[in-house]
Amino acid sequence: MSIILNEKVHFCLLCPISAAFVSPVPCGRHIMKCTATPAALPHVRGDDMNKCILEMPSYTYAQKAERLLRSKGVQSEVKRRSTGCGTVLHVHTGCRAAAAILDRYGIPFILRETGSSP
């Protein structure tokens, strides 16, 4: 999955569960929230999404997300982005569940990278 980032589109959110764009380009200044419900969504391109990196809008949201996920039994880690400034959340297992939880609690994020656990 990838996110379109150019001069006009700062945050164009790809729905973490359905792999569909939630908002059409340009999505402007707002982080659009995924509105799909997890139960109704198909598997994402055959990917079990065990691990992923979620780009968070701020360190505050990253911490909130990490603590929320931990309370739900999903392990993740707050890290600095490898390029540029910003904070990401490394979800080690259960990415689908993590995405669904964050969505349910209205915590904005952008799905950056996915992959199965080794």
Place this chain on the structure above:
Amino acid sequence: MIINFDNAATTYPKPESVKAAVMEAMDRYGGNAGRGGHALAAATSEAVYSAREDIAGFFGAEPENTVFALNCTHALNMAIQGIMSGGGHMIISGLEHNSAARPAAALAAEGKITLSVAEVFSDSRRTLESFRSLIRDDTKAIVCTLASNVTGQIMPYREIGRLCRERGICFIADGAQACGVLDVKLADGINILCTAGHKGLYGITGTGLLITDGKFPILPIMQGGTGTDSMSLRQPELTPESLESGTVGVIGIMSLKAGTDFVKQTGIGNIFRHEDMICRRFIRALAGDERITVYRSPEARYAPIVSFNIDGIAPGDAAAALAEKGYCLRSGYQCSALAHTQLGTKNGTVRFSPSLFSRAEDAEELARLIKTL
């Protein structure tokens, strides 16, 4: 000998736990919160987030809606200018501190907003009616202190909150004298709560809070580095970072966390009862001297503040005479032009304000001394 009865300005002494938190922050949290990924920055960032989360919980708010400020004035400026940037009508109470009244008056003087001042009465119903009668179609915000910093009068803030909710108006509350002695929550109908961290919350000076329910977007009055989206020249839109440009005061924040923990553990009800008891004993001890006027009404409720005057002695002279004996009291207008205009106190007042660490015997001794002036 120093006996501080000027705790409405800033509480002193601070709890031991606050002193310890300051020292711990100096030793352990030497990084820049939200910047960098190294161990020092990470530990500092996490500590600041923990403080944010704790403090948010204290007021029934979300961590991302809890903004650290330099003081209550800073928070009120952010709220007032940030909400009223597009113009409109605003109402403030007649008891507002200059921290709210001046930014409001400045916007009005520049022609950016129209401003009304609601008269305050001892009777809460009349005060509420005063606000209601001033509401117009374009009224965007009501700014009201929760408790006057001059007299301590507690405003009918839950009712004002209800009125604002009914009319779709943003309720900005100044909690400087209420937080820590009254159990203030966003659920009281407050959209944006601004407060000091160094008064009833027992943090160090240089701390304040803006806590929002997120329903009314607050445009930042200051832009700058936030540690996020750094290649964009546009300020982030999400709180708290949108309103926290530049390095946050980590040591102050940790002191504020320790202070609010102290208040929680002590119990707001216990703090109020203790300070209220001291005020009552102070007032009782002043009784019998016809020269003394205490600015309280039996109709109103009061936070632990007592303003008084002595006939024939200017407030500043009275406070100076008491200071010579080691008593710290605030005299003059207490930065509240509107309140003193409404009270009709031409030279201001002398203000007595205890803290949890104050003793009733000291208050009574002070009262005896006042009677000798």
